[in-house]
Amino acid sequence: MSAPVIQLRDLAKTYQTGGVSVAAVRGVTLDIRRGDFVAVMGASGSGKSTLMNTLGCLDQPTRGNYLLNGVGVAGLDRRQLAELRNRQLGFVFQSFNLLARTSALENVELPMLYAMPVISRRERRQRAIAALARVGLAERHDHFPSQLSGGQQQRVAIARALVNRPELVLADEPTGNLDSRTSIEIMGLFQELNASGMTLVMVTHELDVAAYCQRIIVMRDGEILRDTRNENPRSAAAEIRALDQAERRASHN
């Protein structure tokens, strides 16, 4: 078996706010293997967001080691972190974070604009179209975010996260702004991606949503409280099928 995508060794992050130091993460050791689907849970202030920011190379730990795909992240500068994010990571946010007044296709092309070496215009277009097709939005290329539903916007964001073929997709409360059916659909999409080999780490505070994942990590006070395998994950695809059937029955009667 290949090396884990993520290896954390005694990782800690302390913030200095107004002369007071706040230890958001205090010594986390963790391995995430390729192809895993992990939920990170915890109350607010448990340190899960800080952990995600660090995993996402948006922030540097104050102590410990972080190996992303075998490469040490600690000590890299802003430029190198940006390059790592561009090549190895994809982000999905609670509030979608799409560029307004920018078409779905152009939003998906965004990470490729910053890729090194440069990706040709034509290849960018082709890859963006393919990514949108993969998330089921083949017909919505020219729509602006404001013309799309929340679920569709999140699909665009997922397509954007996938388009540079990352090692790891990080999702921060991806269903937080969505209704329950759309949430199931998005989780279904994640499960599909995971089934095709993509490694996913998702922050959520809802146990319902975490139940779709294969592994659930619970954090409290900056430390890992529990780290369990979910032997029986929910299947989004089956649930959607059941919902559709129920709907059809309802309309028949």
Next chain:
Amino acid sequence: MFTTLQVLLLQSWQTFFIALRALRRNKLRSGLTALGIIIGVAAVVAMVAVGNGAQASITKQVAALGENLLTVFAGSKRSGGVSSGLGSASTITLADVEAILREVPDVIAVSPEISSSAQAIANGRNWSTSIVGESPEYLRIRDWKLAAGSMFTEREVRSAAKVAVIGSKTALELFGPLNPVGQSVRVKNIPFVITGLLETKGAGMAGQNQDDRLIIPYTTAMKRITGDRYLRSVNLQIRQADRMEIAQAQITSLLRQRHRLVAGQSDDFNIFNQKDIADTVSAVTGTVKLLLGAISSLSLVVGGIGIMNIMLVSVTERTREIGIRMAVGAQPSAIQLQFLIEAVTLSLLGGLIGVALGVGISVFVGKAGTFQPVVSAESILLAFGVSFVIGVFFGFYPARKAAALDPIDALRYE
């Protein structure tokens, strides 16, 4: 494989389109921001054009005095502390003129001048005009042409003939639309035959109307009009522009010697050098031009500050966008380039429209005014260059601010 430079160029090119799109999204704001630069550049281009035009117009007037012209004026007469002005003293005689011709080889043409004012009567009308005595060479010295007829001759000068050439203004007043050549005009009861009509010359350097005059042989003027053996002035043409100084010095020492002036005694004559006047005028107009340019450049700086202000607002407003771009892997340098290019595009766009506006204003001034503004390629290039530099200069700080944002904070920004 791509070299680093190619990658940089390609990225700049892509970033340019990102920037252009951002500007298009905020058309009104972009337009208003560029307006500062538009006005500044238009002002610079128009003002420099007006300055150039004014300079060309004045230079033309100076040149119209005649090429390589030296004028020796008799000194001013003083009586009881009252100075009567140049040419009023009785110091220069025809003998002086002959001496100058003999001793100063660079003098190629000479015209002794006597000037007086008198009533001219002809065609049943009368008109007060300048009666100016000159030699036939006067027209050549002043680079003046005849519209009709011919100049009086050297023989007519020697015989003090009663002939005259008439200025266009005087001709109009006395004869209206009639051709004055061959007509008779009476001055102080002496009938003169008009042999030629002068072309219109326009106002002189002092604003006097040069076309209101009657030019007669200087001998005739001395004998019959002033009854005087002294000259008001002598117009001299010098062989070459670079001999003007030498000729002027030679004439000065010659006249001092002839007038028996000892060292320490001031000259009893004054020499006007057309080149000196031209130099002075061009120095003055140059200064005015510089001043106009400097004042209008100030508005460019104000425009630049406007750009900086809007870019700072834009960076704050688009903090989240910056966060998103950073999250998906934009290098800080790419963010900086994006905002820098936005600022430069704004200012260059303003420069482009400003040049068009400035040229338009210049054309308008040319149509409305008395002289033609000259739009120079240099001022257009300069305005462009300056607006580029302003874009870079005033865009740099906001762009750096954008690039220095922390991605986490930027993503969280509401």
